[in-house]
Amino acid sequence: MARTTPQEDxxxxxxxxxxxxxxxxxxxxxxxPELHAHCxxxxxxxxDAEDALQETMLRAWRGLGRFEGRSSLKSWLYTIATNTxxxxxxxxxGRVLPVDYGPAAxxxxxxxxxxxxxxxxxxxxxxxxxxxxxxxxxxASYELxxxxxxxxxxxxxxxxxxxxxxxILREVLGxxxxxxxxxxxxxxxSVNSALQRARASVExxxxxxxxxxxxxxxxxxxxxxIVDRYVKAWxxxxxxxxxxxxxxxANFAMPPLASWFHGEEALRIFLSGWxxxxxxxxxxxxxxxxxxxxxxxxxxxxxxxxxxxxxxxxLTFRGNRISDVTAxxxxxxxxxxxxxxxxxxxxxxxxSRLHGTFEVFGLPPRIER
Numbered sequence: 001m002a003r004t005t006p007q008e009d010x011x012x013x014x015x016x017x018x019x020x021x022x023x024x025x026x027x028x029x030x031x032x033p034e035l036h037a038h039c040x041x042x043x044x045x046x047x048d049a050e051d052a053l054q055e056t057m058l059r060a061w062r063g064l065g066r067f068e069g070r071s072s073l074k075s076w077l078y079t080i081a082t083n084t085x086x087x088x089x090x091x092x093x094g095r096v097l098p099v100d101y102g103p104a105a106x107x108x109x110x111x112x113x114x115x116x117x118x119x120x121x122x123x124x125x126x127x128x129x130x131x132x133x134x135x136x137x138x139x140a141s142y143e144l145x146x147x148x149x150x151x152x153x154x155x156x157x158x159x160x161x162x163x164x165x166x167x168i169l170r171e172v173l174g175x176x177x178x179x180x181x182x183x184x185x186x187x188x189x190s191v192n193s194a195l196q197r198a199r200a201s202v203e204x205x206x207x208x209x210x211x212x213x214x215x216x217x218x219x220x221x222x223x224x225x226i227v228d229r230y231v232k233a234w235x236x237x238x239x240x241x242x243x244x245x246x247x248x249x250a251n252f253a254m255p256p257l258a259s260w261f262h263g264e265e266a267l268r269i270f271l272s273g274w275x276x277x278x279x280x281x282x283x284x285x286x287x288x289x290x291x292x293x294x295x296x297x298x299x300x301x302x303x304x305x306x307x308x309x310x311x312x313x314x315l316t317f318r319g320n321r322i323s324d325v326t327a328x329x330x331x332x333x334x335x336x337x338x339x340x341x342x343x344x345x346x347x348x349x350x351x352s353r354l355h356g357t358f359e360v361f362g363l364p365p366r367i368e369r
Contacts, residue, residue: 112259
């Protein structure tokens with residue numbers, strides 16, 4: 001959607017104050033992509049971000065009469081969205097990825113079993129929602145796409161809520177310390193202290209080089225060649241080629257299962273014993289998630305006579321090899337028997353996960369042969 005000028009925003013606000021819902025709808029649409037991304041960074045879930053965004057817009061509509069224009073409309077909306085997310089964080093458990101939940105699993109034991117009480121970080125359809133390239137503001141330290149990368153969002157979830165909000169407002173959105181303090185109803189000194197602690201924590205949990213920098217260094221042509229080889233290897237159940245395309249210390253995780261596998265030998269055992277055993281016919285479809293290359297994996301279903309959704313795999317690169325595969329699986333975790341997950345592709349869908357992994361990415365519900 002084309003950007004509006006501050007004068008045009010003011011005119012829309014004035015019209016909305018007069019009860020013009022259409023004018024407010026234009027404002028909501030104008031800020032929707034960036035506010036959705038903000039809520040995702042805060043909450044680690046596209047679904048939760050959508051709920052928070054809806055609540056933000058409802059609060060904004062009801063509070064327009066109190067907007068005096070002393071700050072920009074954008075700052076005002078971000079203040080509402082941030083505090084809406086902070087309220088949401090108080091009501092639920094923090095989100096994590098399996099690699100942060102516990103140690104790597106023994107690959108001889110199969111895929112593992114679910115941990116139903118844990119809430120996992122979810123993938124993000126940045127391209128579908130129109131997240132822009134570049135920086136949000138001159139004073140920002142992270143590019144917009146860097147700020148939704150899987151490792152960065154996962155690292156944010158480990159921060160105390162106030163530190164999370166401060167880091168995002170200051171380093172991603174480029175708010176000043178004074179603006180951030182006003183948004184969070186605290187002091188500039190508290191903001192600066194929280195930012196220092198948050199920076200140190202995030203740096204410990206994220207790679208030295210962002211995915212955006214890594215992908216730019218690779219270039220589109222080389223990246224495409226690597227992904228094509230990876231896709232071909234999965235389609236032909238070529239375990240050795242898959243392993244060759246991974247770093248020696250690669251991780252493979254499958255939320256909502258808590259188990260994950262680490263290192264070349266463990267991955268060779270797991271892949272050859274289960275997903276690449278030859279029991280399933282895979283059809284990977286390239287997509288983008290979290291500003292990173294991703295593959296939507298479909299598997300052949302004889303009853304449906306079509307390839308049906310299984311998991312959205314987000315790929316993280318280090319140099320010209322894949323260092324992490326996070327496969328967000330859309331299947332049920334209702335069975336209690338560990339052996340049921342030996343044939344996880346054959347289980348029923350979890351509809352909420354199917355929505356969060358395939359539908360919100362605009363992926364087809366089935367692929368014909």
